[in-house]
Amino acid sequence: MPEPSLPLSLFFRALACALLLAGPARAEQITVFAAASLKTALDDIAAGFEATTGNSVALSFAGSSVLARQIGLGAPAQIFISANPEWMDWLAEQGRIDPTSRRDLVSNRLVLIAPAGHAPSHPLADLAAGPGRIAMALVEAVPAGIYGKAALTHLDLWDQLAPRVVQTDNARAALALVATGAVPYGIVYATDAQAEPRVMPLYTFDTDTHPPIRYPAALVTGQDSAAARALLDHLASAEARAILFRHGFLPVEE
Structure with a gap:
């Protein structure tokens, strides 16, 4: 069976x-x-x-x-x-x-950015002369902000531009302010600028202006x-x- x-x-x-x-x-x-x-x-x-x-x-x-x-x-x-x-x-x-x-x-590299289509012939001179605000990550804590402050200090621009800096929690938040047009300038990583089609890099900071990234x-x-x-x-x-x-x-x- x-x-x-x-x-x-x-x-x-x-x-x-x-x-x-x-x-x-x-x-x-x-x-x-x-x-x-x-x-x-x-x-x-x-x-x-x-x-x-x-x-x-x-x-x-x-x-x-x-x-x-x-x-x-x-x-x-x-x-x-x-x-x-x-x-x-x-x-x-x-x-x-x-x-x-x-x-x-x-x-990485550090760049100055603006909304797409904005292409001044002398970006650093225009940045220094103009009234526009500058988006940066926290300049005393976040690496992108620390690098950015170091670069502007090396170029003797920090004291002049510091009152116009809008500090954000991180580099991507600074990128968003420029991408949406809320702020006309920003200092972020080159990779951030590449990832966001609404912005364009105006100037790449020399690597000797800031600590190695x-x-x-x-x-x-x-x-x-x-x-x-x-x-x-x-x-x-x-x-x-x-x-x-x-x-x-x-x-x-x-």
């Missing part, structure tokens, strides 16, 4: 349920705190990483100073990418990042995982670097 088919059917049902339950459990979510200027490029990189690995990437963008302070207070980020070394150093002093994982990913990345202490390490390695891969370069970022000069 043949055995009933019910136990075999139940076995396959149980196996299917186990596979369904096991699938999501194998995938991990990786939380990344990153400088706002990286948003466009990191969105593309994260999408490719997710499609390849099955892991998900939660990206949180803001000024590097804000993110570093949040991590210092215990925010559950697994990877931090800063727009300058100083905020990464600040976390390192507190033991909040894994120093062995730290690496510089890319660099570098984007260090590192794992956050106590938040390590195999998936987080895989993503950090991927950020330094040729594939990810090609995306970053396509969005206007530059190699780090040794």
